Amino acid sequence: MNEQLPSHFQAGLPDAAGNGLMDRRVLLKRGLVFGATAWLPVASAATSVDNIRNPDLARPQWMREPGREFSTYGAPARFEKDVARFTAPNRVMRNSGTSWTPLHLLEGTITPSGLHFERHHNGVPDIDPGAHSLLIHGRVDRALTFNVQDLLRYPQRSTTCFIECGGNSNAGWNKIPSQSQAGYFHGLVSNSEWTGIPLGVLFQEAGVKRGAKWVIAEGADAFAMHVSIPLEKILDDGMLALYQNGERLRPENGYPLRLVLPGWEGVVNVKWLRRLELSDQPVMARNETARYTDLLGDGTARMFSFVMEAKSLITSPSSGMVLKGGPGLYQITGLAWSGRGRVKKVEVSADAGKSWAEAELQEPILPRAFTRFRIPWRWSGAPALLKSRAIDETGYVQPERQALIDQRGRHGFYHYNGIVNWSVDEQGNLGHVYDELAAQQSGTPDIDADWD
């Protein structure tokens, strides 16, 4: 043990895995907390003060003058202005591209609607809900339109789920590891409580004809974004979403109507939905052929790969951060999710995958939704390599990057879900590396094609 470490490191509390990963329950179960005093306090977290006898003497400026009045709709504190989406518009056509959720600056599981990632193909339309309607047609008994006001009378339900762009984390395919912060590398995924109408109810009203197998969904943006979706998924759990996190959808998330297909890649969760056409075959749209299809190593292509597989990401500490307090106790926390159901387990390694400890999962664990994991870590001051891997209820284990490449080749752009490695150097600086031996790697990522 490093002699600089405070005495509580010698307390002998057993580790759960190598290089300082502690039992996940140590801090959160009251009995254990009260039995584990030897390794608290966290170094430098607490110091005594002069103003204990009369705290009034130390009143800051904001206790000496009345505060701001009431507001009809609140906004974040001015000190949090850097907690923002990172916008990455196409260089030529600025209305197309992406903006990224700053996952590394958030906690809990809900993504604030103002920070939900964006993927637009021709900007955010300014839709008057009074002039918008949804057409259901094609292989149905009765073609129907529904205006927004009438839809609000329909039975609704709520589903908390993630929506992840099929191209999220695609810098992982690059030869040189991206040094972007975690959210600007993996933040084309967000998690909301969506409320809307089960589409089966509306399809029942239109009457599904025999032979209908696909649904062509079209948005009311200037790209007329459209894709093909198997009818079965829409009948299973497809939702016509009207509300996001309690209030009506935000414009950039499809106001006034959005298709939500829990667990499936973002592109099929069509925003500004105006049309659902039932068909016997897919429409073979640009966004299911030229895009959102992966060329595999053997020259064949992977199409209609709708489900987002299990994935996890340590959000803190993560690339670009510094362990400012020096050697001592830190909380490792992150997010895990799976398009196939619930996250069953998240394992964390602090020794480059030689040993793994199970992280604490925050209840409730919901299917196809962000699951927050946390585990305490005692950093010795030596270089370390942090990893996390998600295991979902189907038994699927998030793969190492090399295994993913072995399976899918190097020409992929979509559906990257390899294990992420954060390196920690002796100064406590975190970076992104592909493997332990490459811990000294650095550089900028490959140049990605613009999101067009």
Place this chain on the structure above:
Amino acid sequence: MNEQLPSHFQAGLPDAAGNGLMDRRVLLKRGLVFGATAWLPVASAATSVDNIRNPDLARPQWMREPGREFSTYGAPARFEKDVARFTAPNRVMRNSGTSWTPLHLLEGTITPSGLHFERHHNGVPDIDPGAHSLLIHGRVDRALTFNVQDLLRYPQRSTTCFIECGGNSNAGWNKIPSQSQAGYFHGLVSNSEWTGIPLGVLFQEAGVKRGAKWVIAEGADAFAMHVSIPLEKILDDGMLALYQNGERLRPENGYPLRLVLPGWEGVVNVKWLRRLELSDQPVMARNETARYTDLLGDGTARMFSFVMEAKSLITSPSSGMVLKGGPGLYQITGLAWSGRGRVKKVEVSADAGKSWAEAELQEPILPRAFTRFRIPWRWSGAPALLKSRAIDETGYVQPERQALIDQRGRHGFYHYNGIVNWSVDEQGNLGHVYDELAAQQSGTPDIDADWD
């Protein structure tokens, strides 16, 4: 049956209770939906259209021009500007008072942070988190201060729970029923995912001395808002909240540090927390003696009534709304919550309490959190009286207003949780009445004292 009603009303689907309340599962279980075609479609919800053969011909303006570019932090659609907090400042001192969550305009269970209710005593302080700290002192082994940056290293957990002002719904004590919309009558309650540090961890670090029974919590606003809290509650599940709905606390909700005590009245969830003093007795502050104490019918007073009892509210349809489609199918939806744990059941009546049907509860049902309930209702066109009542996991049943008055007298100001009655007239207009016989009552509420 009314002859004007569409034929599907004669389909013979059994009601779950009088005056048209239907089985809660009818619309949401796929088998039932597909077996119940006879009463769909909802009247006037769907009409055929001319543009089916070529939807392109009907493209609206927003499909003919590029949309808005990306934004770093989103906002609601301009068409939703009326979905706002209703601000009710004190007439003399505008920095004190309340603002109300528009519960009647929201769905799901999460309250968007921008619409979380506000209760301030001297405005919202503009706190620089770099200059803010928390002092833990009094009956402890070591008085400690924690700055915000250090606190972010501590182990955190998330809890989704409501916070309700002890004075919420107090217009219910008035002699004449308030005609305010549901959120502006009952909206001093909101529901968020809070993330922060279990306070037991910090108290462990300070060392709780024998004899400590109360904790005096003080905020850093210009009122120096402070109250007394039993130590046991803080050790049980008290949280030092840093995050709300994924991002750092909003200024009006206590940025950068707030005390969260799940299930307990809002006033003890001290915002802008700067000081926790452990003591052997309560401090007898203004907000636990002159305020937040109820005079009972027998002349004694009810003090330290921390827990918010079970309550429910139909948010739609509700007072001030109109059943615009005329007789037909509507969804009744609302919220229920209990400070004692989970909501076990919500019952709805459409015949002034003569019969009750069980509503569908949205999963997951979390302790001390909003639970969304829904039930389909076939309105016949005749006057009706809608009620809901919550039953929590302790077996407690939300009382009728008269029972509450019999128990607590008429001098109460706090902790009103009586059953709410929404009247429906033949034109489909909804209002608020105290009982069936009084369905013709109208008028303005008693003049309330300002929230000072």
